[in-house]
Amino acid sequence: MGSEDSERQQFDTRAVTFGEKADAAAGGDVVSPIHLSSTFALPGLDPDFGLEDADPEKGEWLYGRLSNPTRHALEKRLASLEGGEHGFAFASGTAAIATAAMAVVEPGDHVVAFDDLYAGTKRLFERVLRDRFGVDVEFVDATDLGAVAGAVREDTALVWMETPTNPLLRLCDVRGIAAIADAAGAVFGVDNTFLSPFFQNPLALGADVVAHSATKYLNGHSDSLGGALVTNDDALAEEIAFLQQVGFGNQMAPFDAYLVLRGVKTLPVRMRQHAANAQRVAEYLDDHDRVRAVHYPGLASHPQHDLAAEQTTGHGGILSFELDGEFADAKAFLEALTDFTLAVSVGGVESLVELPAGMTHEPLPKAEREAVGITDTLVRMSVGVEHVDDLLADLDRGFAAMPESRAVN
Structure with a gap:
């Protein structure tokens, strides 16, 4: 499939078919096979044909670290879904973000980042970029556009955001920050893991590069690790490709690429159900007398509900809320749940719950x-696709297990 198909077809169709084409001469597989070979036979010896000359678009393969047919199909599909020209699949979301950062910054550069970043990303920026490479990393409250503008300097090379954030579901104004980064000549990256390309497209809002933990919604079944980057910037793409294939060798393995490629086929239907269930759960929690606060952009009470309506088409399946009590109360609540599994990570079809202060x-x-x-009582939930009545009944069990629990409203 070419770019004309990407422009012509709706998201749901591209999620199922883009990047895959049955080849009768090669067996006619409707689903891309798992190409496990680490190396590929050449038709002959050509002294002018080097490591970087093999063109996947022409079906030319040389060595698995450089390119792989299964991974290539996934990279094409992810690029299409995010509205980008260049897609890259990595061994993990952290590997993707690290590659994006290292493709941009040099020692002495300045980075502006959301102060509510995922803890793993924050440690990467602090312990690797700052402590080991001498990059000046500044964290700001990016819900305030003025704070971002005030932090950006002449030597700012990278502006990095999550929206919504993990675990407080805070949003930043992607269009507004894109304008600030562009004026400063900085690369603007957005982690789009929580909403997926189904609900949000940061490139269309002005971002230069989009990152995903493909482990989460893109795969959707909690059975593979992966990460992804998508960009329209040719120069940035060239540097990312070099780091992925040669500098770091942190590309996604063929079997994981197959699993994510399979998972993406159901991304639209999964995201609709995740969001519908999460909205019901958020409304239930918002009306409960043992809950102090609920963080979910789909609630009118969320301070950035209007911004969410402007830059997203849905609110996703992740929410967090603060229980009225102490750590022991949260422990009792979590351990009484049976349909919500106590586990880290998000984005699978099954509902997961965790206590960030004691886990992630x-x-x-x-x-x-x-x-x-x-x-200590902030709970994060990744609401799955089960029947929502069962999930609400499970929450009833959790509240009933809390000491001195009161009747559910």
Whole structure:
């Protein structure tokens, strides 16, 4: 399929077919096979044919680290879904973000980032970019466009955002920040993991590069690890390709590429169900007397509900809420749940729940966690595609297990 198909077809169609084409001469596989070969036979010896000369678009393959038919099909599909020209699949979301950053910054450069970034990304920026490579990393409250503008300097090389953030579901104004980054000559990257390209397209809003943990919604079944980058910037794409294939060798393995390629086929139908269930769960929690606050952009009470309506087409399946109590209350609530599984990660068809202060964000100092709103009773939920009535009944069980619980409204 070519670019004309990407422009002609709707998202749901491209999610199923783009990047794959049955080849009768090669067996007629409707689904891209898992190409596990680490190397590929050449038709002959050509002294002018080098490592970087093999063209996947022409079906030319040389070595699995450089390119692979299964991974190539996935990269084409992800680029199409994000509205980009260049797609890259990595071994993990962290590998993708690290590659994007290292493709842009040099020692002494300045980086502006959301202060509510995922803890793993924040540690990457602090312990690798700042501590090892001498990059000046500045974290700001990016819900305030003025704070971002005030932080950007002449030597700012990269502006990095998540929207919504993990785990507080804070949004930033992608269009507004894109204008700020562009005026400063900085590359603007957006982690789009929580909403997926189905609900948000940062490139169309002005971002230069979009990142995903493909482990999450793109795969959707909690059975593979992966990451992705998509960009329209040819020069940036060239540097990312060099780091992926030669500099770091952190590309996605063929079997994981097959799993994500399969998972993306159902992304639209999954995202619709995730969002519908999450909206019901958020409304239930928002009306519960043992809940202090609910963080979900789909609620009218969310401080950035209007911004969400402007730059997204849906609110996704992830929410967080703060229980009225202490750590022991949160522990009792979580351990009483049976349909929500206590586990890290998000984006699978099954519903997951976790306590950031004791799990995903535990490595952060308590003072630092609390400074950005991650209390000991903040619960994050990845709402799955099960029947929502069963999920609500499970939450009833959790609240009933809390000490001195009151009747559910």
